Amino acid sequence: MTIRDDDVARSGDEPTRDEHHELRLPWSLSDRRIPRRVVQPLQSFLEQEAASGILLVAATVAALVWANAWSDAYRSFWSTPVAIGIGGAAVMETLRGWVNDGLMAIFFLVVALEIKRELISGELRDRRSAALPAFAAVGGMVVPALLFLAVNPSIPDSKGWGMSMPTDIAFALGILAIGAPRVPTAVKVFLLTLAIADDLGTIVALVVFYHRPVDVTALALAAVLAATFVVLRRVHVRATSVYVLLATALWVALHEAGTAATLAGVIVGFLVPATAFQRPAAVSREARSVADRTVDDPEPPDADAPEWLYLATLSREAVPPLARAERALLPWAAWGVLPIFALANAGVVFRGGELATVIAHPITLGLLLARIAGKPIGILAGAGIGIASGLARRPSQLTWPRLAAAATAAGVPFAVSLFVAQIAYLRPELRHVASGAVLVAAVVTSAIAIFALRVTFRRSTAAG
C-alpha cells in the first residue's frame, strides 16, 4: 500500500510551510524542536513508497521476537477477549480477532477503493485488462488445490486443500513493496485484483465444500443493508455518518452470518461513488463569493462561521467520495492496520523438535508444493488461457517475467489459509500441523517472492 507520488496526502490536507506565510501552521509543521527533529522527518519517511513495506517487516520481526522471547505474554495479549454486549447478544472476539476481522475490513475497503478507481479511470478501464486477473485467479486456485490433493490423496489429510487457494493480500503487497519498491502500477493492480478475486473464491469454497454454517437471515440482512446503501446513494443522500452507520451494520451482519466480516470492506469499497457531488466550476464560483462576503474581523467572532462551514462542505463535495475515502483511510491502512496485523499474526513460536515434525508431514509438503509451484503455474496458465481465448488482454507494462514474479508473491499464504486450517481439520494434532505448515510455507514463499521480485525488477529497471 503506497501513496502515489502525484498526490502525497499530507501536502493536500495541511498548509505547507514555505508559501502562504500568512497561514498559521499547526504544531506538526511548526519550527518547534520536536516537529522539526521528529515529526517532519517521520512524515517524509512515511511519504516514501517503501515505508509501508519497511514498517510491515519491522512489525513481523517484532512479532517473532516477542512471540519467542515472551511467548506467554504474546499469546495472552492477543487472546484478550474484547466484547460489546447488548442484553443477551454480544459481538465477542479476541484482540487478534478484532484486528483480523475488524481493522482488516478497513484495509479491504481501501483495496476495493483502489481497484474501483483503476476500473473507472486507470489500468483496468479496459474490460479485457480487467478480465486478466480474474482468469489468473481461477488458475491460481485450481492448480494449487490439485497439487495439494495429489500429495495428500486420502482423508483426513486431503481435507486441507482449501488452504492452498487464498492469497494473503496484506503480505503479498508488503512483499511487493519490499522486493520491488518502484513497481509499475499495472503490476500492483494486477496482484491486488487477483488477490481479491481468490479471496472471494475461497469464501465460496468455504461455504460450498466445507459446509461452514452460514446464518441465512443475517446474510439476507446484509444484502438488505447493501441495497439500502445503493438506494440512498441514488437519491443523493450525502451525510457521511449515514453511510458509516450502514457500513458498520453491514460488518456486524456479515460477522454474525459466519462469513468473513472483512467482506463488508470490499462491498462498501465498491459502492462508494466515484463522481463528485458538485461540479468544480460551481464550487469555484461559490468559493469566490464566500471570499467576498466574509470579513477579517467579524463581530461576534463567529458571525461568518456558517459561510466558512458552507464552503468547507462544498469544497469537499467537489472531490469524488472515492478519492476522499481513499485519502482519509490510506495512511491508516498502510501505516496502522498492516503493521498491527503482522504484529498480531506473525508471532510463530519455533521449537526445535516440533518444527521437524511439521516439515516432514505430507500436509506441509503438499502445501509447499501448491504454494511454491502451483500458484505461479496456475496463475500463468490461467492468464495464458484468458489471453489465448481473446477474452483477456495483457497490459504492455505487465510483461510475462513481471507477471511471473508477481505470481510468486501471490503464493504467500496467511490469514485466510490459517482460518481454513482451523475448520478443515477436526483432530487437534492435524490442526496444529496444518497451522505450522501455513507458517512454514509463508516464510519460504516470502523469501522466494522477494528474491524473484528483486531479480526481475532490477533487470527490468536496468533494461528500461
Add this chain to the structure above:
Amino acid sequence: MAPEPLHAAVVPSAEDDSGSRLRPPWSRSPRTAARRIARPLQSFLDAEASSGVLLLVAAAVALAWANSPWSSSYERLWSTVVTVRVGGWSISEDLRHWVNEGLMALFFLVVGLEIKRELLTGELRDRRRAAVPAIAAVGGMLVPAAIYLAFNAGGVGASGWGIPMATDIAFALGVLTIAASHSPATVKPFLLTLAIVDDIGALVVIALFYSTGIAVGGLVAAVTLVGVILLLQRLDVRATIVYVALGVAVWIACFESHVQPAIAGVVLGLATPAVPFQRPKAVSREAIRTAEETVDDPEPPDADAPQWLRLSWLSREAVSPLARIEHLLHPWTSNVIVPLFALANAGVVLTSSALRDAVTSPITLGIVCGLVIGKPLGIAAASALAVRVGRGQLPNGMRWPHLLGTGVVAGIGFTVSLFVADLAFSTERLVSEAKIGILVASVLAGALAYAAFRLWGREASP
C-alpha cells in the same frame, strides 16, 4: 440556545440558486419525501422551541408507557445491560445509564461551549453581571434544602435534602423558550448561568454527600488528561482525532472514579478554543486561488482533489473549534439526546396506593414545597441581596418579575433531582415518593412559570 442558530446554516438549496449548477442533496431536493417530510421536519428542528417540545413529548410518552399495559417492556428496555469488555476490565451499565452518563456528557459539553461563548463574547462578558445569577443559584439551592429539612429533619427522608436543590437545564430552558417569547433576550443566558452553577453545585453535593467515595486515582487521571489537552492546545496541535481520543479518556476516567461524567463534558466544553486557527483574510485569498487553479473537468477525475481538500480544511480552520463543535453537536443534543434522556427517566409508575402514600409523605411534600416555593424565594432573595450589596446588577432589560419567573422555572428539578433521589434512598417506596414529588413539582413549576411569563413578561417588557 445559540443566538444565531448555526445549525440552520446554509446548505445548497434548489431554490436560492436557480441559475447555478450546485446540486442539492436529498433533503433539499424536489423529491416528494424530501419536500413533504424532511424539509418541514428540518425547519421544525431548527426552531429554538423544538427541543422543549420534544422533551415534553418524550416525558409524556415515558409516563404513559410506564403506566400502560406495556409497562414491563419499558423497564425491560431501559434496564437492558450494555457492556464493553476488554480482558478483565469492563464498563457495564444499563441502557438508561448509558443515556444519563454517556450521551448526556455530550449535552453538557455543548452547555460548556455555550457558557464559554457567553462569557467571552456574549451577555456574560461582564463579570459583574455574571455574579448575580451565580449568587442567585446558591440562594436557590440553600433555601429549598432548608425547606425540605424542615419537613424531614430526623425522619427517614432526611438524607434526601439534595433532591430539591437541582434545576433541570434542558426542561427549564425549554419551558422558558416556549413561555418567554416576549421577555428580554437576557433572561435566557441568566437562567443558563444560574442553572449551570446550580448543576455544578448539585454535582458537588452528590460528590461530597451522596458518593460512596470518589476514587482519587481516577480523578487525578482525569485532571492530568485535561492538563494534557490544554498543553496540546498551547502547542497548536489541531488534529481533531487527538482531542476526541483524549475526551473519551477523560470520560472513562471520570466514570471510573465515580465523578459524574457530566462534569467531564462541561470541563471539556470550557477548555475548547474560541479563536479560529486561521485569519479569515488568509483563507479568503486561498479560496480565490483554489477557484482559479482548479478546472471543471480534471483528468483523472481526482486530479484537483488535494486543492479542494486543502480549501475545505482551511475553511474549517477559519471557524473557531468552539463554533464548529457547537454547530456539529447542538442539533443532536437538543433534538435527540435530551428527549431520549426524558424518555429513559420520566417513566414513574403511578398506582393509586403510591399516590395515596405520596400525598401525606414528608418526602413528597418537602420536595414539592422546596422546588415550587423554595427555589423562586431563594433565587429572588439572593439576587436582591447581591444587587443590594453591590456585587452586580440584573442583566439589561430584566426586571424583578422576570427574575421571579426565572426562579419558578428553575424549580423544575427533574433530571438531577431524579438522579439524587436514586442515590439518597434505597427503599423502593421512598424512591417512588421522591419521584412523584419531583414530577408534581416539575409540572407545577412549569405551569406556574408559563403563567407567570405570560402575565408579567409582557407587562414588564418596555
